[in-house]
Amino acid sequence: MIATPDLTGRIAVVTGASRGIGYFVARQLAAAGAHVVAVARTVGGLEDLDDEIKAEHARTGKGAATLVPLDLTDMPAIDRLGGAINDRWQKLDILVANAAMLGVISPIGHVEAKTFEKVITVNVTSTWRLIRSLDPLLRNSDAGRAVVMTSSAAHSGRAFWAPYAASKAAVEALARSWADETRNMALRVNAFDPGGTRTAMRALAIPGENPETLPHPSETAAHIMRLVDPALTETGKIYQVRTGRFVAHSLPE
Template sequence: MTADRPLADKIALVTGATRGIGAATAIALARAGAHVVCVGRSDGGLQDIDDNIRAVGGTATLVPLDLKDSEAIDRLGGVLFERYRRLDVFVANAGVLGPLSPLGHVYPKDWDDIVAVNLTANWRCVRSFDPLLKLSPAGRVVMISSGAAHKARAYWGPYALTKAGLEVMARTWAAESVSGNLKVNLFNPGPIRTLMRAKAFPGEDPMTLPAPEEAAAAILPLCLPTFMETGKLYDFPQGKLLSFQMPV
């Protein structure tokens, strides 16, 4: 481990690694020395991220996987154990916007899809990766949330509800592992120049927004063995770590 490669010899996994914040974070982790397990649905996108990681001198394992396939997530955990015996960093980035619609107008299939990706898949990842992360001397988890989790904005119900659930999931996981080496935190990127943002706000000028690489640069420190906070949320628009009010 060196100052410019603080994650040398570490194994990191990023979901939704083929574009946007996920791709930028995978590259940042690779540049910091980690071998990155890139999970995504698009074979072409995975090949592109592999090329970009190689361009910064990094290495990657490509995993084409639909996160709605829960059994595949379980199998991935087994493969990681057989190959690496641990997992050092997990960035839970994958998510979908879902329908922007009044709650009563959301189709059940659309509801099931967004819950499956944004919530259930992350819980399955917790089940599959928790033992691996606890085998690391400094397991680090960053789950990507959204400011929508804290706002009851009209027509954003499915997305906001799943992100709120994700935040409670991360905080619960952090509380359950507080006495060990595993640290679990959340990251709110705010408005970022991504395809999801463009879908939600089609009239917005994307060049007025921060690039995914800027968010990735803020995520990286949360992944380092030296980062000792847990159960917190880093708010990128404010540029600071926020604490949740914990129950007595």
């Protein structure tokens, strides 16, 4: 069983918080005492999350949420997010950069330019923009923790997955460079490889798969709690759910 750290008083940003892994990460962070800044495009999903967090707070007195409906292709809005957090709290303790899109499973030469460009924008450029906007705030924390979502696709070279795989390889490179830049600070930066999880993206990628054979997103999200623990020492690594450990790089499933 994965221990849950005490995150009372911590401020956490979670992108893609309206469903899937991001939704359950946000819930678990709030249950551990954090104030969650929940970012997503889908307002309905954010409102459902807020209802769950408020109900948990009523039971335990822990956790709260601020809802931020935001499209991650809107780069100036990402910049404003950092400014708003600075104005309210002057710091950020946790970033879980979870949001991503699959694009298409297709031969590389058949991928439309607009599809490839959107995958790179959502998965890579917005992650860099989040880092640029939130890095100063994470440095203000006594135990800043950043988690960037990756995938074994970044290393497998699997046929037909080129846009998504390229985006995750790029995100890993961003995280590793960021970790090296901040190695002598309190900030710890790691990538997170969830492996197969019962999400809408997984169903889109592998439509014939029985979802009941996969972990529920709440189970996968629980592993992220290890990466946001103020006691964490690892940085510049990849945490792989399938093995339950930090690795130098993700291995194909």
